[in-house]
Amino acid sequence: VTVVPPAIRQGDFVLTNFPFGPPDRPDRPGPAPHVAYCLGVKTTRTGFELILAYTSSGPWRPPGPSVPLGVIEFDRAAARALNQKPFHMDLRVLARVPPSLSWLPRLEAPDCGVIARADRALRDRINAAAEQLVRRRAEVKIAIGSTLLD
Amino acid sequence: MMQTGAMTENASQSRTGITVRLPPEIRDRIQHVAAAERRSIAGYLHMLIERDLRARDEAERVIHVFTAPELQDEPLGTLVREDDETDEGYASRAATLRALLGGQ
Numbered sequence: 001v002t003v004v005p006p007a008i009r010q011g012d013f014v015l016t017n018f019p020f021g022p023p024d025r026p027d028r029p030g031p032a033p034h035v036a037y038c039l040g041v042k043t044t045r046t047g048f049e050l051i052l053a054y055t056s057s058g059p060w061r062p063p064g065p066s067v068p069l070g071v072i073e074f075d076r077a078a079a080r081a082l083n084q085k086p087f088h089m090d091l092r093v094l095a096r097v098p099p100s101l102s103w104l105p106r107l108e109a110p111d112c113g114v115i116a117r118a119d120r121a122l123r124d125r126i127n128a129a130a131e132q133l134v135r136r137r138a139e140v141k142i143a144i145g146s147t148l149l150d
Numbered sequence: 151m152m153q154t155g156a157m158t159e160n161a162s163q164s165r166t167g168i169t170v171r172l173p174p175e176i177r178d179r180i181q182h183v184a185a186a187e188r189r190s191i192a193g194y195l196h197m198l199i200e201r202d203l204r205a206r207d208e209a210e211r212v213i214h215v216f217t218a219p220e221l222q223d224e225p226l227g228t229l230v231r232e233d234d235e236t237d238e239g240y241a242s243r244a245a246t247l248r249a250l251l252g253g254q
Contacts, residue, residue, distance in 0.1 A: 010232055010243075019216040026216050040247050043227040049218075051247055062201075070213075094250060095216040103218060120234070127243055133213075134249040 006048055006099035007112045011123045012038045013082065015106050015113035016052060019095055029102050035115060037089055039130065047098065053126075054093035058086060068092070070133040072126065082116040091130050170195065215251055226253045 008014050016036045017029030024031055036052040059075075060067045067073055070091040079086045097103035106113030118126065172180070184194035229244040 019218070027219050027222075039250075040243065041230040042247075043230065044221065044224050045227070048230070049221055049224070049227070051251070091250070092213045093216075094213065095218070096221050096251065097218045098220050100220075127239075127246065130250060131242065131246045134246050 006041065006050065006107075008038055008041070008050060008099065008104070008114060010038055010040045011118040012114045013055070013084075013116040013118070014038055014050075014052075014104065015115060016095075016097065017103055017105060018052065018054060019097075033105050033113075035084075035087075036095065037118070037126070039091075039094070039126070044098075049096050049098050050104075052095045052097060053089055053091050054095070055087050055089045058088070060088045069136055070129065072129055082118070084116060089126070091126070091133055213250060226251055 013035050014037075015033040017032070018034040018036050019026050019028060020030045020034075035055050037055055039051045039053050042049050042051060059073050060071050067088070072089045072091070074082070074084070074087050074089070076086050099107060101107050104113055180191055180194060184191045187194065189197065226248060229240070229247060231240050235243070
């Protein structure tokens, strides 16, 4: 458990073993490093935890006139600004993980696995999208692992 | 009777086969639609199921929060504040994250 604040901060795109869920266990590190976005860092009773949002390469599928609430698409230009290929972020798929090597495989590297950082404008945009998601979804249900809670 | 999943399409260890029994007229219609979309019947049914599950997630407003076992019993702690964050911005972000994670 890390007792000093991790170097990973809100706004960082970081390589994580994001827990994908089926067919893999949803409460275990995923099988391969995957880029996630750090929405924030929280204190715990014994250290810290990261709140991560899922990202995936390419546009949201299926293509349509709009994307679901909570999904942000990064087209070629937006992704290039982050030194990435086009991808989308899904704020409806989150993970709470401790800053440990099992969840952050490059934590001990000089960059801690951070591959890009959102500037202030992008962080504000993502936070606004998260706020909108909360505002418009009065009856949020939370799935922890494979258990759905009301 | 049709069979879907690993037995008819892109068999892989992680897929499970199921058997679906349908009236012949529906089976014929599905076959035509699938052929028009250049899909197998199993692939077409798979697509329909995934589409429906996505729609249900939307309708039910589901947010998935995967929680590491180390944090399962951990209450939602205090959000670490960024150096350049205003009081208002910090309060807003903290409230949003609390709500997204199922807190009050």
